[in-house]
Amino acid sequence: MDIKIITDSSCDLPQDLVDRYDIGVVSLHVTFDNNETFTERVTINPEQFWERMAGSKELPKTSRPSPEAFAGAFREALANYASVIYLGLSSSLSGTFESAQLAAKSVPGDIHLIDSLTGSLGLGILTVKAHEFIQSGVSARAVVNKIIDYRNGMNTLFTMDSLENLIKGGRVGRLPGFIGTMLNIRPIGKAGDVGQIDVLEKVRGRARSLQRIVQLVGEMGSNLHEKMVGISHVNCLQEALNLKVNIEENYHPKNVIIGKVGSTMGTYAGNGGLIVSF
Structure with a gap:
């Protein structure tokens, strides 16, 4: 080549x-609140990042x-x-x-x-x-x-347990009337037309948010039998695997890749974050 x-x-x-x-x-690179800086995929892997993020008082900073x-x-x-x-x-x-x-x-x-x-x-x-x-x-x-x-022709959707990391990081676009997790609301977002992050829907409960993600793949996707689907997760492998099964059973994509969210995207997705691209 x-x-x-x-x-x-x-x-x-x-x-x-x-x-x-x-x-x-x-x-x-990612820097934690003790000023330790790591190089993604070189000196820190996703599992190490998840563990450090969970114990960090402040949002890690990516560079x-x-x-x-x-x-x-x-x-x-x-x-x-x-x-x-x-x-x-x-x-x-x-x-x-x-x-x-x-x-x-x-x-x-x-x-x-x-x-x-x-x-x-x-x-x-x-x-x-x-x-x-x-x-x-x-x-x-x-x-x-x-x-x-x-x-x-691609779409990227995400859901997470909380918008706290996105808000702290200033990566959320439009949030009119968002209440938060006190009412068990789980946001479903998407990558916008110019690559920004927008909140698409607000769904009550984690299980329903995952069900809705599967529905949205069918509603928004086209020719899925010819395409790859990517499912990446922050420390929630079983839910990613369940999504994979549901998407395969409903839409029969060409193949499904499951990956671990590293420090760059994981800083904003937070623990329990799931990102689905198709």
């Missing part, structure tokens, strides 16, 4: 898929990779490949994509950047699809166009 796919650590792809598809990953980190990844890739395609975390959620843009200006070569307008396995699915398109033998520009078309 003459094209190298690079993404960032917010993709939440299982490592075996990263290895199988030879995907380059540039890591974000984007430096332009130099991206520049190094781009140079290394271009030493072995004719082109690089970088698929990044939504620019509405992080400055990570901006770092990649700055790096691309400083590195000579054929570099293409795609804002995923999503994160977690929404981004992960796009990187896997990019690999599939490359395997078909098309040009880098054709891969970019195909990925943008696929991205524009």
